[in-house]
Amino acid sequence: MELFKKICAAAVEAGASDIHIKVDAPVILRINRQLLPIECPLPTEEWIDDVLKHIVPVHARARFEEDREIDFSYHLPGVGRFRTNVYQQRGTFAIAMRYVKTKVPSFPELGLPEVIKRIAEAPRGIVLVAGTTGCGKSTTLAAMIEHINENFKKHIVTLEDPIEYVFEDNQSVIEQREIGLDTKAFATGLKHMLRQDPDIIMVGEMRDATSFTAAMSAADTGHLVLSTLHTTNAAQSVGRVLDFFKPEERDTIRRQLASTLKAVICQRMVNTVDGKMTPAVEILINTPTVKKLIEEDRLETLPAAIETGTEDGMQNFNQHLLQLVQAGRVTEKEALSKASNPQALEMNFRGIFLSTGHRILG
Missing domain, CATH: 3.30.450.90 (Beta-Lactamase)
Structure with a gap:
């Protein structure tokens, strides 16, 4: 040893x-x-x-x-x-x-957009932090919880497998439950969670229809639910949730999701010029436009809604990568390697912007 x-x-x-x-x-x-x-x-x-x-x-x-x-x-x-x-x-x-890391990093330390603070302060709804393995989803969730803990009097209950960051009560009261140690399984823990008088529920990962059904029920009754999801972009996350369910259930679930979703934050880690790393972040916020697109099953137009929703706090990966390059934090080569649309981003570097979002949304 x-x-x-x-x-x-x-x-x-x-x-x-x-x-x-x-x-x-x-x-x-x-x-x-x-x-x-x-x-x-x-x-x-x-x-x-x-x-x-x-x-x-x-x-x-x-x-x-x-x-x-x-x-x-x-x-x-x-x-x-x-x-x-x-x-x-x-x-x-x-x-x-x-x-x-023992200390939960702050939003500035992580390089997260300020709008994520506003998302964390939402009174109710489902917030998903998405991305591939190793992109910092758990750390972003921890930063959101610590922001709430420092500024609001809330009762927060987490369900994790395993517990990663350990929180100490500040303004909020926090209980952390580990699968296998404090509860048998996610389904069991979620079933009993609403009886524990939480204001905010954090579930380490959304894994199946049972988990998401419980999350929607909690959001429906006025709770804020934070969780992670394995997807490559924010718009894809909505379809990924629907994939948890049987085809005959998806219309009903989609309408429920349109009512309960608050936001999706998707991350990709990017190498910075000083040899460190920072997240490039795509943000989908459930505005009236986004809600209507989900209800009408027009999920293919969600990327356009993100692109044109900057006034509401939304941004896509290309937009954030462009900001990082303009700020001198990331090289053009690195940004292009992480872009959803490298050709469009390369044109953006030259000052050419061909936005099709407004036309697609009609």
Whole structure:
């Protein structure tokens, strides 16, 4: 265990976001998105098995034995907290760990648009933070909760698998529930959550129709529901939610979603000129226009609504990437690699803007 603790400490000191450990291979750190090996003895199968005996939580061991893979949060005193996934490959266990910073970053530190503060302050509705794995969804959610915690007297209940950021009560009262430790499953936790008198509910991830049905019910009764979703852009997120449901249910769900959705925030991580990273953010806000498009099943026109909705706080990826380039924070090459429409963005760099949004919306 001493070597394992030294690996974790070295990773944090080096500014790594992730640690990858497998049998008979170098230990790998991910630093600024680059995978880098470190000098240490190659992990053996026996060594990894011994580590797992110490770090897999007691409550999760039976599930781990059955499933052969598991997610949990591991805290190393004096070093930090890690979101940990253990899985098998080639018949032996491997470990992937993501370092979770103790302090919740602020909006300016994360480079998030100010409009997200306003979204976090909404009295009710569903707010989805979307994006691919590793794009900072959990950190953005944590920043929204901490903003509420610092400024409003609310009762916040979270449902996470596993718990990542640990919050301390400030203006708000916060309870964090972990799947497997504090409640059996997301469906069970969501079922009982409304009886716990929450003002705000945070669900670590929307995974199925049951989760989203419960979220819509909570939003319908005046709660703010925050959650994440795996999609590549904000407009696609609406269709992704509908995909949770059977075809014959989707018309009803779409109308419910049009009434309860507050906003979708979608992120892509971008390398900055100073060697760090910042999120490029696409924002969809459920304005009357957006609500009508969802109700009428005109989801293909949502990108146009985002493009033309800047006065309401909306923006697409190209618009935000252009701002980052103009501010000198991101190179044109990097922006083009993360753009939804690189050709249009390249024209924007030259001062040419061919917006079709107004024409599409009609």
